[in-house]
Amino acid sequence: MTVSVAIVGSGPAAFYTAQALAEQMGDTVAIDIIERFPSPYGLIRFGVAPDHQTTKKVSRAFEKTAQLPQVRFFGNVEIGRDLNLDELRGLYDAVVLAVGAPFDRPIGVPGENKKGVYGSAAFVGWYNGHPDFQDLKPNLQTKAVAVVGNGNVAVDIARVLVKTPEEMADADLTDQAAAVIHAAPITDVYMIGRRGPIEAKFTNVELREMGKLDICAPIVDAAQLPETIGNLDDDRERRLKERNLATLKEFVGMASQTKPRRIHFVFYASPVEILGGDAVEGIKLERTRVVGGRAEGTGEFFTIPCGVVIPAVGYRSVAVDGAPFDAKAAVVPSQDGRVAPGVYAVGWIKRGPTGVIATNRPDGETAAEHIKADIAKGAKPGRIAFQTLLEDREVRIVTFADWKKIEAAEIARAKTPSPRRKFTSVAEMLGALG
Numbered sequence: 001m002t003v004s005v006a007i008v009g010s011g012p013a014a015f016y017t018a019q020a021l022a023e024q025m026g027d028t029v030a031i032d033i034i035e036r037f038p039s040p041y042g043l044i045r046f047g048v049a050p051d052h053q054t055t056k057k058v059s060r061a062f063e064k065t066a067q068l069p070q071v072r073f074f075g076n077v078e079i080g081r082d083l084n085l086d087e088l089r090g091l092y093d094a095v096v097l098a099v100g101a102p103f104d105r106p107i108g109v110p111g112e113n114k115k116g117v118y119g120s121a122a123f124v125g126w127y128n129g130h131p132d133f134q135d136l137k138p139n140l141q142t143k144a145v146a147v148v149g150n151g152n153v154a155v156d157i158a159r160v161l162v163k164t165p166e167e168m169a170d171a172d173l174t175d176q177a178a179a180v181i182h183a184a185p186i187t188d189v190y191m192i193g194r195r196g197p198i199e200a201k202f203t204n205v206e207l208r209e210m211g212k213l214d215i216c217a218p219i220v221d222a223a224q225l226p227e228t229i230g231n232l233d234d235d236r237e238r239r240l241k242e243r244n245l246a247t248l249k250e251f252v253g254m255a256s257q258t259k260p261r262r263i264h265f266v267f268y269a270s271p272v273e274i275l276g277g278d279a280v281e282g283i284k285l286e287r288t289r290v291v292g293g294r295a296e297g298t299g300e301f302f303t304i305p306c307g308v309v310i311p312a313v314g315y316r317s318v319a320v321d322g323a324p325f326d327a328k329a330a331v332v333p334s335q336d337g338r339v340a341p342g343v344y345a346v347g348w349i350k351r352g353p354t355g356v357i358a359t360n361r362p363d364g365e366t367a368a369e370h371i372k373a374d375i376a377k378g379a380k381p382g383r384i385a386f387q388t389l390l391e392d393r394e395v396r397i398v399t400f401a402d403w404k405k406i407e408a409a410e411i412a413r414a415k416t417p418s419p420r421r422k423f424t425s426v427a428e429m430l431g432a433l434g
């Protein structure tokens with residue numbers, strides 16, 4: 001009998017798993033991808049920057065996977081709401097958890113709850129049309145914003161805040177976000193890193209974009225740049241760091257540019273407190289030095305006045321009811337993806353929130369190998385019983401064909417050259433289905 005596999009989530013980790021299962025097991029496997037939203041692709045839709053459409057094109061390969069004969073997409077079905085993990089385990093020979101890491105890691109300083117502090121998961125979700133974050137309604141009526149973090153997410157946020165409407169014309173920023181961001185009087189964005197340029201996590205393509213913006217100049221303090229990157233054994237890592245350092249040095253050379261907006265790279269600065277009354281008025285920072293790769297406070301403090309603080313220091317997962325959870329590491333603990341008999345984990349819920357889209361591919365391949373090795377033949381009812389249960393519970397299942405209709409409606413209502421005008425609520429997406 002066919003081995004039935006339910007994959008919970010439809011981000012990159014889920015699709016790489018489905019792809020690997022289909023490749024490794026052919027027609028001896030039936031794969032159901034279960035997603036809480038009517039739209040597939042997880043952070044490709046809701047995380048990747050709206051002006052990085054080329055990156056989002058990876059979903060074309062996932063679309064082919066979704067249309068394989070072994071694969072079915074069950075959108076608008078949430079595990080924990082429509083049915084629980086134990087029920088799912090009763091129905092499928094294998095369950096793969098691919099639920100990602102949807103929440104912000106706090107920076108852990110006083111003042112973090114003030115009005116005007118917006119975590120990156122919420123803020124990025126808001127401008128990308130994630131239904132959970134449409135109530136955020138950030139107040140961006142300020143001249144200065146501090147983005148805490150030195151990774152690609154921080155770079156994305158800084159760039160989206162300072163680009164002009166013309167530069168964003170071919171993006172899929174939501175209408176609501178475009179209206180708020182483009183009406184904001186922001187002139188200065190401070191990107192704050194606890195450590196230095198060598199330790200920064202952003203990649204070079206993203207960094208270089210900061211030097212090519214229409215009305216915004218990158219500001220780098222030459223005194224914060226080391227002469228060389230020092231000794232690094234890993235070749236790939238060394239090349240990346242050398243490129244970043246060279247780019248930052250070029251930015252110093254651009255200091256004479258007079259543009260009305262600026263992105264300031266503030267290295268060696270650790271947040272101590274978010275200042276203000278009810279609302280943010282500034283951020284207090286302690287100068288650091290890097291010792292053995294770690295930031296150490298120097299006892300010297302300074303303040304950057306700003307009306308908004310966006311912590312972008314990482315994401316965190318939450319427990320899935322019925323599965324073990326390591327609260328400290330914020331992951332589902334596993335033996336290289338094996339969680340419990342018949343339960344597997346892939347992607348950010350397995351490894352934590354690091355790496356790019358393709359980093360999730362090996363997780364999927366490994367999970368498929370485990371499932372193939374662990375389950376010789378199917379013994380559980382799988383898809384038909386799952387579908388019957390959802391129908392009994394009156395769940396409105398969104399099929400992949402339904403999703404294509406929603407997508408077509410988003411494309412049809414877009415203003416050229418924007419690729420789509422996103423629906424930002426589940427009701428709107430379902431409404432497009434009539």
Ligand SMILES: Cc1cc2nc3c(=O)[nH]c(=O)nc-3n(C[C@H](O)[C@H](O)[C@H](O)COP(=O)(O)OP(=O)(O)OC[C@H]3O[C@@H](n4cnc5c(N)ncnc54)[C@H](O)[C@@H]3O)c2cc1C
Pocket residue numbers: 008009010011012013014034035036037040041042043044047048049052055077078079080098099100101102124153156315346347348349354355356357358359360
């Ligand atoms: C802001 C941001 C920008 C990024 N930009 C890039 C980039 O430009 N390039 C790049 O290569 N990488 C980028 N990444 C990294 C990339 O997005 C991740 O590596 C990848 O999305 C992680 O995949 P995942 O499948 O583990 O999680 P996710 O993509 O988060 O997918 C998890 C899916 O599970 C669903 N789900 C959760 N709980 C349930 C449930 N109970 N029932 C049903 N479904 C559920 C979610 O709705 C979601 O669709 C970015 C990440 C972020 C946060």
